[in-house]
Amino acid sequence: MTHRIARTAIAASLALAGLIAAPTAAHACGGGWWPEDEVDHRIQGVANAEKQLDDGHYAAAAGSIIRMIPYIKNYEGTSKDPIARRALRVLAVATARTGGQLALKRELPQYLRDTWMGADAGEQQTNLKWAVATLTKAAEEKKDDVVLEGDLALAMARTDGFKAEGRKRLEALAKKDLLTSPEAYAELAKLRAADGDGNGRTAALERCKAMADETAICRVQG
Amino acid sequence: MQLRLPAALLIAFVAAACSGRGEGTETTPSAAPSASAPAAATPSTTASTLAASEPRGDADKGKALVDQYECGRCHDGLAEAKAIPVESHCTHCHQKVMNGGFDHKPDHAKWKENVEHLADVPSLQSAGKRFRYDWLVDFLMKPRDLRPHLAYSMPALDLTREQARDLATYLVSLDPAEPPNVSFASADPRHGRQLLDEKGCTGCHTFSGVPALNIQPGTAKAGPTALAPDLRHARERLAPGTLLTWITDPQSLKPDTPMPKLPLSADEARDIAAYIYTAELSPAPAPTLVAMSPPEPLDRKVTYEEVETKILGKTCRHCHGNPDVAVGDGGPGNTGGFGYQPIKLELTSYSRVHAGMLGSDGERQSVFKKGEHGTPHLVAALLERHREVAGEDDPDVRGMPLALPPVPMEDIRLLMTWIANGRPR
Secondary structure (H helix, E strand, O other): OHHHHHHHHHHHHHHHHHHHHHOOOEEEEEEEEEEEOOOHHHHHHHHHHHHHHHOOOOHHHHHHHHHHHOOOHHHHHHHHHHHHHHHHHHHHHHHHHHOOOOOOOOOOOHHOOOOOOOHHHHHHHHHHHHHHHHHHHHHOOOOOOOHHHHHHHHHHHHOOOOOHHHHHHHHHHOOOOOOOHHHHHHHHHHHHHOOHHHHHHHHHHHHHHHHHHOOHHOOOOO | OOHHHHHHHHOOOOHHOOOOOOOOEEEEEOOOOOOOOOOOOOOOOOOOHHHOOOOOOOOHHHHHHHOOHHHHHOOOOOOOOOOOOHHOOOHHHHHHHHHOOOOOOOHHHHHHHHHHHOOOOOOOOHHHHHOOOHHHHHHHOOOOOOOOOOOOOOOOOOHHHHHHHHHHHHHEEEEOOOOOOOOOOOEEEHHHHHHHHHOOHHHHOOOOHHHHHOOOOOOOOOOHHHHHHHHHHHHOOHHHHHHHHHHOOHHHOOOOOOOOOOOHHHHHHHHHHHHHOOOOOOOOOOOOOOOOOOOOOOOOOOOOHHHHHHEEEEEEEHOOOOOHHOOOOOOOOOEEEEEEEEOOOOOOEEEHHOOEEOOOOEEEOOOOOEEEOOOOOHHHHHHHHHHOOOOOOOOOOOOOOOOOOOOOOOHHHHHHHHHEEEEHH
16 A cells, blocks of 8 residues: 555656656757747838838738738737737738739739739729728827828728728828829829819829839829 | 047146146136126136126926936936936947947948947036036027037027026036136236147147147047037136136046046146137138028939938938837937927838928928928928028028038939929839
8 A cells, every 4th residue: 555655656756757847848959958939020021011012012012911920801919919000001001002903923822812812893892991991990090190091091092982082081182292102193193084184183193103113003094 | 549649748748737837726806796708708807707697597497308308318427317228319329339239230330330420429417517507508599519520519409598598507506616716817828829739739629710720630520539629619618717627627527528637737727728718719700501492403313212322311210210110219300309399200211201290280291392492391401401500590490410410412402303303212
């Protein structure tokens, strides 16, 4: 009986010692170990995506965000995660500026593309509605950010159900010379042309062409 | 190296100093107080003739203003001021770059080139022992360049005269001391002039407005030598007794001063002080004022990349930064600082430059909006800095870059050309 108790105690002690000695988050390498560093690579990744966005490389910016946070559309932690908020904004702006048609074929594998490439008008509107919702929330969180306001106005002007409000906002910013993207001026030119405002169209197109690397985005019918 | 020459000269003159002709500085009883200090003092100027004409302010309010205007972000010697982390402290950050103290080793070489001439700012230690109150009030209201070799100058703060009095009252309360009453009646200013050369003073100090001295300061823009003020301003800043004490034993007034203690006899010190205080000064050269009308654009296309490389990315983005990547601090020109309200102007990217700034009415406006002279605001701010340096300023436009040398005119033309071209990317 005593021996059984002693054997049990020894077994329990060895098991406990084993548990204590076993490294938790560690690398074993040549007999040494050290705690694993946690590096949030998204910080540099989002900064790079923001730079790509500002340089007008929308597919590259959006692609890198989706590769880093594949299910960002359904990520619930964004309200508490400033990096995720910035990532969302990059993706929403890129979506708005490309009219919901991100050219991601070379950026992402098939399974990550979701509806981002906007294969038809329905998908494009789905993407744009998501962009409007995302940028509206961002604008509520960050007041007085004109770049954000301009992108939200652009997204609205391209989205069913928001077009009148988007136009109004684009006009207000253009009047103060505060539109910050050539796409916004191109959209304004399109809307003005549709209203028969030839001079307004020309003025907006001139700003678009001056701001754009690729003046192809400034082609407007009418 | 430049400090070593005066130091060697000083050592060589130690013996002479020890056997000086006088036994001490001649002091006189106070004369009747006078309301004004002379621009060019008479040889018998005494401290008591410098009684302040400016009403005193409230030192407690002044102490609060030191924090509000973030004086400690540039100046050392303010022990009671709020502690500023090194990343937000202009000079400490620049000194850390120069010492290779940041972790981003690959950037050090690039950063050093930009900040090596921006690593020295005069300390305000024991200001109460040194500065005349009236001068401080005037200087705070309208700062001017006192140190011709220093790249920085004091920024024009957004102060009322009452606030300037409060600040000056606080500063003169730091380690205060009454300057001794002195007379230069029996001093020999001509000998003092000669001593400026002989003792090596002019190896560091410029003395504008007097006939050229034999030795002229070098052109070093960094290090303690760069802090040496133009001696022209000494009579405005310091009471005669303070000047004499400063020449005799500068560390007794300001322990952290880089000014060496000179091996001077009392008579020699007095002769030098007399010359500095009484030498006839020719008027400062009339400033060449820059016109505020827009400069003529260049006859070529200019892109944003060129403007960013030569102007915006070189200087402006330091104070007009991106708060998202700097723990919420976008710099004084964006999220506020140095007592300036936030104007939300970020100059870090093409789109941000186009996003404008908050105007005086609180409404956002384009930085390309044309002002009174038909000049875009962004260009007007750069031109205004030229005018500030020349002694003229427009209270409606803050000269930029703040407290730094003006952007060269050819670069301002470059910016104007980019704007005239339609601001191409």
